[in-house]
Amino acid sequence: MTQTAEYSKPLPRPTLISKPFWDGLRQEKLLVQRCRNCGRLQHYPRPHCIVCLSQDLEWAEMSGRGTVYSFTVVRRPAHPAFAADVPYVLAVIELEEGPHMSGNVVGTPVEEVRIGLPVTAVFDHVTPEVTLLKWRPAG
Ligand SMILES: [Zn+2]
Numbered sequence: 001m002t003q004t005a006e007y008s009k010p011l012p013r014p015t016l017i018s019k020p021f022w023d024g025l026r027q028e029k030l031l032v033q034r035c036r037n038c039g040r041l042q043h044y045p046r047p048h049c050i051v052c053l054s055q056d057l058e059w060a061e062m063s064g065r066g067t068v069y070s071f072t073v074v075r076r077p078a079h080p081a082f083a084a085d086v087p088y089v090l091a092v093i094e095l096e097e098g099p100h101m102s103g104n105v106v107g108t109p110v111e112e113v114r115i116g117l118p119v120t121a122v123f124d125h126v127t128p129e130v131t132l133l134k135w136r137p138a139g
Contacts, residue, residue, distance in 0.1 A: 007126045009081040018045040020059050025131040028123040032099050034060040043099040062097050064121035065138065069094040073110045089113045093135055107136035 014022040024031035037054035071091035077083045089105040118138040125131045
């Protein structure tokens with residue numbers, strides 16, 4: 001997507017734990033933590049496995065394919081910076097590998113979004129440092 005010099009919306013602030021996720025997005029890779037002890041994939045990033053509490057975690061690249069698990073159509077912006085975007089879709093996406101993650105569904109009228117809709121990752125390079133993960137209908 002296009003990159004603008006004047007991006008006025010709130011931006012994520014990566015932490016030591018989440019930085020690899022954000023670095024991956026910048027390289028157009030969707031990375032999720034995987035536990036080396038039990039194999040569980042998890043998102044959002046944490047310091048330990050949510051199943052076995054192991055701190056032996058690695059980063060695994062996901063396919064970028066998923067389906068809409070749940071969604072809402074935002075018609076009143078939660079922040080003034082998003083006023084020009086309404087209505088827009090905020091969804092929970094179920095990756096084909098299993099983990100869930102939230103994001104906007106773009107590239108389609110909001111009326112076309114359905115639970116179960118196949119989607120693919122969109123890497124939106126909003127600033128030179130920050131890439132946001134969004135989703136668009138597959139195919
Ligand atoms: Zn584990």
